[in-house]
Ligand SMILES: Nc1ncnc2c1ncn2[C@@H]1O[C@H](COP(=O)(O)OP(=O)(O)OP(=O)(O)O)[C@@H](O)[C@H]1O
């Protein structure tokens with residue numbers, strides 16, 4: 265009797281039954297979680313698609329097809345070739361004859377006329393002659409030459425060129441593919457890792473196989489050095505002044521608004537500014553990483569200033585009070601207490617700004633950072649700043665704009681190299697963040 | 705109602721004025737937080753500020769070492785003299801002033817550094833220690849005065865922010881005394897402390913009184929009665945009554961003071 269009446273008192277509800285309001289709240293919470301998971305899944309999906317397509321299209325740039333063949337130049341052949349008018353042509357004929365005799369010796373029955381072999385190898389006479397004039401002792405000795413096959417043979421191995429799509433031309437004919445297959449089986453044609461792509465310089469438009477991104481990596485490196493050395497101290501000093509010392513008045517408001525505006529200015533505008541100021545007015549060298557770095561510094565500064573100010577702002581004011589309270593000067597309070605706490609944020613902002621600058625193309629095109637460098641690396645440290653060079657994204661742009669489809673592979677390969685650098689920088693940002701973030 | 709401690713009478717005799725405030729007005733933007741306050745804070749004396757929450761005790765305290773300079777919207781008018789010199793004079797460097805007038809804040813705010821560095825920071829920047837051994841001595845002495853030495857002596861390199869709220873408050877007290885200020889401003893230093901630590905801090909305050917002038921803000925009538933010789937009662941930005949502690953607690957002149965200390969307003 266008393267039990268029953270107690271159950272009927274409306275005010276006491278059991279916590280074992282869930283009431284309608286709680287149910288509603290729980291439902292909306294799980295809905296929200298589902299949206300979040302869906303959004304992340306979608307993002308991951310596109311990321312995977314992006315990576316897979318980049319890697320698939322870019323990997324061919326990292327392999328090359330080499331023709332590896334043993335060849336012996338006798339003393340009398342050497343003298344005979346050197347006495348001719350077309351010396352490199354003579355070397356080429358001799359080398360091709362050497363390949364043919366080897367095929368015969370191994371009983372490989374394939375039609376290998378000199379013209380076809382020439383199409384496979386391109387003009388190699390010069391390389392052969394250069395080898396013997398540099399190593400005269402090798403005359404009469406057998407030597408294994410590893411020569412890059414023409415880019416269309418590369419394309420055949422990558423699947424870009426097939427028997428069906430091949431149009432006979434003076435570069436490659438359908439019958440040549442049989443020869444390639446036979447040479448591949450004989451182990452004379454091989455796929456090898458293309459170190460030249462990572463370390464080498466850009467090549468001419470007719471030689472996509474020899475194009476490398478190495479020199480523009482160096483160009484980007486020197487540019488980033490300029491950006492880091494200029495934008496980090498200037499940006500951090502400006503933010504500390506604005507955030508901690510400057511009076512809050514109309515002028516500082518104006519400056520603040522303008523910094524935010526600068527961050528939103530399209531990069532190409534900085535490019536044209538750089539062209540006008542640094543090159544036309546100050547007559548700094550064109551295509552030089554120094555100028556590229558200056559332009560990118562202008563672009564990166566607002567990013568660094570904004571993120572530095574945000575991280576300075578997030579330091580609790582009680583820390584400043586504490587420092588001032590024991591008689592520290594404003595400068596001591598900032599440098600001893602505020603700055604160390606803001607460091608992770610400052611570093612993250614800086615590295616993100618640098619990564620942005622590393623991938624920037626448009627302003628570089630305007631100041632001519634698309635220098636065609638075929639003669640290798642800049643000489644020394646100073647040369648790295650002032651000698652004409654290209655930068656990774658500009659190099660990728662140049663390749664993508666070329667007619668020969670083989671450069672397309674190179675462009676994708678360049679994107680992989682660029683992404684590797686960006687990922688490395690982001691990982692460094694995370695590590696620095698962890699290291700500086702004191703959890704107390 | 706509250707027993708005024710018997711020792712107050714004998715100490716009030718020393719009446720050298722350390723800080724003298726005349727006609728102080730403080731504005732936060734348009735808010736008039738302190739209205740025309742006159743106070744003479746005596747040397748070698750503990751002065752208590754009491755009053756209901758939001759009446760301006762902290763604001764006035766922060767005027768005494770110019771911590772209000774850090775608040776952009778805050779304006780201070782009137783004269784505040786330290787040893788007869790105007791602290792709002794143009795020639796005064798607030799940094800030098802704050803080395804003389806130390807402060808313990810209402811909310812504990814240890815540096816996110818080790819306990820040792822928390823204490824050593826002030827002496828270091830003021831060059832109070834010649835070498836590491838000197839500094840060690842200062843750190844130990846200060847932590848003992850802050851009544852926290854026994855709890856932290858084994859973990860001086862542990863982060864100061866890892867201490868409990870009450871321990872942090874005592875760490876901040878130790879940090880403030882480490883720089884040997886002439887005046888110590890304490891804003892509710894015992895609000896987070898248990899009775900034992902409170903007693904230790906009160907002992908410290910009593911000891912500091914021998915050399916320094918101490919101003920303490922408190923919400924505890926008992927504490928004000930126990931530690932202070934002078935008491936100021938603030939109400940809505942006005943200094944209602946300022947007199948010997950024994951007088952305030954036994955025979956207040958203003959009816960508002962009486963209702964506050966007997967618990968009728970606040
Ligand atoms: N930074 C500030 N900006 C604007 N107004 C403020 C600021 N600090 C305090 N005030 C105002 O000044 C008045 C006095 O504040 P104060 O902190 O001095 O009170 P208090 O007496 O210390 O109170 P409590 O006992 O709660 O600490 C309050 O009305 C408060 O709103």
Ligand SMILES: [Mg+2]
Pocket residue numbers: 761762763810891
């Ligand atoms: Mg207060």
